[in-house]
Amino acid sequence: MRGADPSGPVPPLPPAPRASRWADLPWVWAVPAVALIIVAWLGLSALAERGPTIRITFDTGEGLEAEHTTIRYKDVELGRVTRVGLTPDRSRVVVTAEMTREAAPLLRRTTEFWVVRPRVGFSGVSGLGTLVSGAYIGMHPGDGDPGARDFTGLESPPPQQGLAQGQSYVLTAAKLPSVSDGAPIYYHGVQVGEVTGHELSDRDGSVVVRIFIYQPHQMLVHDTSRFWVSSGLQVSVDAQGLRFGTESLQTLLSGGLVFETPKEAFAGPPSSPGTVFNLFATERAAEDAVDPVRVSYRVFFPGTLRGLAIDTPVELRGLPVGRVSALRLEYDPATDAIRVPVTIEIEPHRILLPGETTPPQTGEAQATEEANRMFERLIAKGLRVRLGSGSLLTGSRVVSLDFVENAPPARLIRSEPYPELPTAGGSSVDDMTVSATKFLDKLAALPLGDLIGDVRDMVRHADAVVGSPALKRSLDNLDKTLANAEKLTHDTQQQVGPLLAKLNTAAEQLNGTLALLGNDPRSSTDLAHTLSELKDAARSVRALADYLERHPEALIAGKPTESAHR
Numbered sequence: 001m002r003g004a005d006p007s008g009p010v011p012p013l014p015p016a017p018r019a020s021r022w023a024d025l026p027w028v029w030a031v032p033a034v035a036l037i038i039v040a041w042l043g044l045s046a047l048a049e050r051g052p053t054i055r056i057t058f059d060t061g062e063g064l065e066a067e068h069t070t071i072r073y074k075d076v077e078l079g080r081v082t083r084v085g086l087t088p089d090r091s092r093v094v095v096t097a098e099m100t101r102e103a104a105p106l107l108r109r110t111t112e113f114w115v116v117r118p119r120v121g122f123s124g125v126s127g128l129g130t131l132v133s134g135a136y137i138g139m140h141p142g143d144g145d146p147g148a149r150d151f152t153g154l155e156s157p158p159p160q161q162g163l164a165q166g167q168s169y170v171l172t173a174a175k176l177p178s179v180s181d182g183a184p185i186y187y188h189g190v191q192v193g194e195v196t197g198h199e200l201s202d203r204d205g206s207v208v209v210r211i212f213i214y215q216p217h218q219m220l221v222h223d224t225s226r227f228w229v230s231s232g233l234q235v236s237v238d239a240q241g242l243r244f245g246t247e248s249l250q251t252l253l254s255g256g257l258v259f260e261t262p263k264e265a266f267a268g269p270p271s272s273p274g275t276v277f278n279l280f281a282t283e284r285a286a287e288d289a290v291d292p293v294r295v296s297y298r299v300f301f302p303g304t305l306r307g308l309a310i311d312t313p314v315e316l317r318g319l320p321v322g323r324v325s326a327l328r329l330e331y332d333p334a335t336d337a338i339r340v341p342v343t344i345e346i347e348p349h350r351i352l353l354p355g356e357t358t359p360p361q362t363g364e365a366q367a368t369e370e371a372n373r374m375f376e377r378l379i380a381k382g383l384r385v386r387l388g389s390g391s392l393l394t395g396s397r398v399v400s401l402d403f404v405e406n407a408p409p410a411r412l413i414r415s416e417p418y419p420e421l422p423t424a425g426g427s428s429v430d431d432m433t434v435s436a437t438k439f440l441d442k443l444a445a446l447p448l449g450d451l452i453g454d455v456r457d458m459v460r461h462a463d464a465v466v467g468s469p470a471l472k473r474s475l476d477n478l479d480k481t482l483a484n485a486e487k488l489t490h491d492t493q494q495q496v497g498p499l500l501a502k503l504n505t506a507a508e509q510l511n512g513t514l515a516l517l518g519n520d521p522r523s524s525t526d527l528a529h530t531l532s533e534l535k536d537a538a539r540s541v542r543a544l545a546d547y548l549e550r551h552p553e554a555l556i557a558g559k560p561t562e563s564a565h566r
Contacts, residue, residue: 110142
């Protein structure tokens with residue numbers, strides 16, 4: 001073999017490599033491919049998480065921004081605003097938002113939406129967190145079947161930002177009380193609800209106040225519950241004096257409502273949502289509204305009725321039994337005079353008969369007739385109606401039912417429209433006022449002008465006497481006399497001292513002499529004994545002188561004997 005390698009056979013050459021289609025493709029294109037895959041995955045995930053699109057209508061779009069404002073429930077984001085526009089009539093704002101799939105079951109017919117923004121009012125401060133994060137739309141799921149897509153937003157947040165469960169009720173009043181939206185509602189001093197809104201009825205002009213009671217406190221609301229206004233600080237001046245009352249500091253700013261339920265009402269079921277109640281202005285008005293029966297009477301008081309007003313209390317033995325319900329001027333053609341009939345309402349259930357612990361439940365007609373018979377018996381025993389003073393500070397009055405001793409005969413006059421009760425004189429204060437008025441009238445009738453003229457003449461004459469020269473000379477002489485008397489008194493005082501000293505010395509010397517003579521009858525130096533002997537000696541000398549005067553010869557011949565005399 002030509003050209004063969006003598007060392008052995010030569011192996012065959014490897015096959016030539018074949019060129020691939022991807023060999024010339026740069027590896028840098030792998031990066032956008034991976035990115036595209038990621039974007040596709042994220043898009044599919046977003047589509048998978050995307051929920052329904054909803055529309056919410058608000059009065060204003062303040063604080064709302066497309067692609068920035070979120071929709072939250074319990075501070076969890078469930079949607080985002082995609083567009084903010086206007087309705088076709090440009091009267092409201094329409095917000096379009098895309099919700100998450102998780103939010104779809106919560107979109108019901110009564111679901112509520114509102115804008116959470118900083119709010120400062122008398123009822124408190126809310127939404128401070130939005131100062132940093134911006135406003136957002138709050139959400140509260142409602143009831144009903146899911147699937148709703150169009151909603152009307154609330155202008156104010158629901159109670160407790162929609163986080164509190166409970167029931168809503170309606171209160172009606174003649175005018176709007178001094179409470180604001182969000183004002184608290186109290187039961188026995190504990191806040192159990194709040195005011196959610198109010199509106200004016202165009203049908204009758206009344207005011208509707210909507211309230212919300214938190215769960216489980218709605219069990220306290222029954223058909224016999226009474227609601228009244230507690231506008232922070234209550235000040236009243238009546239016959240019981242000056243009284244203050246308040247619920248809380250918040251009530252002082254925003255006002256508040258209070259309600260009370262009778263104990264016997266808890267035996268029945270609570271009121272259903274939406275029940276309508278009357279809203280009273282005061283607690284007293286709420287208490288008076290539950291009085292079972294009121295019997296009206298008319299009273300004609302003599303004299304002025306200044307200080308008497310509607311709702312003036314009527315008292316029996318100092319305890320309230322009614323109130324004044326009407327006052328008006330009335331012309332009486334029979335007497336051609338103006339009189340003022342006072343209509344009072346008596347609550348007979350406040351007066352229990354012996355053996356009763358609670359007032360009997362009777363009809364209005366029967367209760368009225370029983371009250372009339374009771375007053376007929378009491379009037380026969382001296383019951384009369386008086387107009388007294390309730391407060392000297394304010395000048396208010398009080399109608400008092402009192403028993404008058406030795407009262408003239410009277411009776412209950414059954415007239416129309418109401419029976420008439422007999423009256424008696426007013427209180428002692430009124431009597432003093434009448435007496436003072438009479439005194440002033442008499443004083444005004446006096447000739448005060450003549451009296452004042454006489455007094456002026458007297459003063460003029462007195463001035464002339466005081467200014468006369470004779471009175472001045474008399475006063476000068478009186479001054480000199482007083483000066484001499486003062487000098488004499490001074491000299492006498494100087495001489496009296498030494499004289500008293502000499503008298504004291506003489507008294508001491510006399511005391512020493514008496515002590516020297518002694519006062520003992522057994523002593524020879526006794527002064528009394530010496531004086532007695534001197535008296536006897538003087539008596540003997542007097543007898544001798546008398547004898548010598550009769551017998552002078554005795555000086556020569558001596559005294560004759562007894563026998564010679566015989």
